[in-house]
Amino acid sequence: ESANEFQSQRDSLSLKLQNSESRNRTLEAHLGELEQRLESSQQEREAFRKSLRSLLELLDGKIFELTELRDTLAKLLEGS
Amino acid sequence: ESANEFQSQRDSLSLKLQNSESRNRTLEAHLGELEQRLESSQQEREAFRKSLRSLLELLDGKIFELTELRDTLAKLLEGS
Amino acid sequence: ESANEFQSQRDSLSLKLQNSESRNRTLEAHLGELEQRLESSQQEREAFRKSLRSLLELLDGKIFELTELRDTLAKLLEGS
Amino acid sequence: ESANEFQSQRDSLSLKLQNSESRNRTLEAHLGELEQRLESSQQEREAFRKSLRSLLELLDGKIFELTELRDTLAKLLEGS
Numbered sequence: 001e002s003a004n005e006f007q008s009q010r011d012s013l014s015l016k017l018q019n020s021e022s023r024n025r026t027l028e029a030h031l032g033e034l035e036q037r038l039e040s041s042q043q044e045r046e047a048f049r050k051s052l053r054s055l056l057e058l059l060d061g062k063i064f065e066l067t068e069l070r071d072t073l074a075k076l077l078e079g080s
Numbered sequence: 081e082s083a084n085e086f087q088s089q090r091d092s093l094s095l096k097l098q099n100s101e102s103r104n105r106t107l108e109a110h111l112g113e114l115e116q117r118l119e120s121s122q123q124e125r126e127a128f129r130k131s132l133r134s135l136l137e138l139l140d141g142k143i144f145e146l147t148e149l150r151d152t153l154a155k156l157l158e159g160s
Numbered sequence: 161e162s163a164n165e166f167q168s169q170r171d172s173l174s175l176k177l178q179n180s181e182s183r184n185r186t187l188e189a190h191l192g193e194l195e196q197r198l199e200s201s202q203q204e205r206e207a208f209r210k211s212l213r214s215l216l217e218l219l220d221g222k223i224f225e226l227t228e229l230r231d232t233l234a235k236l237l238e239g240s
Numbered sequence: 241e242s243a244n245e246f247q248s249q250r251d252s253l254s255l256k257l258q259n260s261e262s263r264n265r266t267l268e269a270h271l272g273e274l275e276q277r278l279e280s281s282q283q284e285r286e287a288f289r290k291s292l293r294s295l296l297e298l299l300d301g302k303i304f305e306l307t308e309l310r311d312t313l314a315k316l317l318e319g320s
Contacts, residue, residue, distance in 0.1 A: 006086030013093035020100040027107040034114045041121060051316055052132075052237055058309050059230050062302060063223060069298050070219050076291055077212055131236050132317055138229050139310050142222060143303060149218050150299050156211050157292055166246030173253035180260040187267040194274045201281060212292075 003083035003086055006083055006090050010086055010090040010093060013090060013097055017093055017097045017100060020097060020104060024100060024104055024107065027104065027111060031107060031111055031114065034111065034118065038114065038118060038121070041118070041125075045121075045125070048316065049237060051312075052233070055309060055313055055316075056230065056233050056237065058305075058312075059226070059233070062306050062309065063226050063230060065298075066219070066223050066226070066302050069295060069302065070216065070223060072291075072298075073212070073216050073219070073295055076288065076295075077209060077216065128236065129317060131232075132313070135229060135233055135236075136310065136313050136317065138225075138232075139306070139313070142226050142229065143306050143310060145218075146222050146299070146303050146306070149215060149222065150296065150303060152211075152218075153215055153292070153296050153299070156208065156215075157289060157296065163243035163246055166243055166250050170246050170250040170253060173250060173257055177253055177257045177260060180257060180264060184260060184263055184267065187264065187271060191267060191271055191274065194271065194278065198274065198278060198281070201278070201285075205281075205285070
């Protein structure tokens with residue numbers, strides 16, 4: 001092949017490489033963004049579940065207290 | 081420059097382009113995977129919230145029924 | 161003692177007896193009234209307790225249903 | 241009438257009066273007993289109702305706390 005041909009191939013490859021590397025940077029930025037969204041979604045989810053676990057404990061407490069109240073009523077009914 | 085030099089530059093660029101395009105494919109696969117994880121995490125989250133909303137309605141019902149029971153007790157105490 | 165004295169004692173006793181029998185009738189009427197009040201008070205008390213026992217059963221049901229709701233919430237939190 | 245007749249009537253009335261007064265004392269004792277039972281039954285009833293009113297207040301508190309818990313769950317569901 002002639003020097004001209006090699007030069008033209010080199011220039012064409014150089015352009016393709018620039019495009020490919022630009023697309024790489026775009027993809028990496030998008031990936032970074034998605035990873036951040038996944039992580040913050042995971043953190044929200046954990047915080048949400050933590051709040052729900054507190055709620056579950058509160059509910060346990062209320063059920064326990066209603067059961068005590070129920071037992072008091074039962075004893076009142078038996079005892080007199 | 082000589083034809084040899086152009087040829088050598090062309091070959092080097094060709095290798096770099098192959099590497100860059102391979103990295104592109106890897107990034108795209110990873111992106112696709114993350115997008116799927118985000119979507120399925122979103123769906124789980126929606127299903128979870130739907131279950132919680134059902135629970136909230138059930139809880140509303142129980143509170144309403146306890147309030148009726150409380151009113152019955154109050155009327156029993158007033159009425160006699 | 162003279163006949164007059166016996167007659168006067170008889171008349172005095174006759175009056176006392178009338179008074180005593182009148183008081184007897186008053187006491188018996190009062191007793192009958194009290195017995196009726198005790199009985200109706202006993203019946204009210206039984207009716208009241210019967211209503212309270214129904215309430216206790218209703219309360220048992222509500223506590224059971226709240227416990228089911230609590231278990232559903234616990235399973236939601238474990239399962240996801 | 242003869243003195244004997246008056247004397248015999250006096251003695252008969254005297255016996256009847258004794259019986260009537262004895263019956264009076266029996267009735268008064270029974271009345272006293274019933275009045276005491278009514279009063280102590282009234283006091284038990286008041287004590288019972290007082291306990292039930294305390295229970296009613298406790299139940300009000302539990303319903304209020306369950307309603308707060310319900311509101312917390314509703315806010316968790318809205319807020320995220």
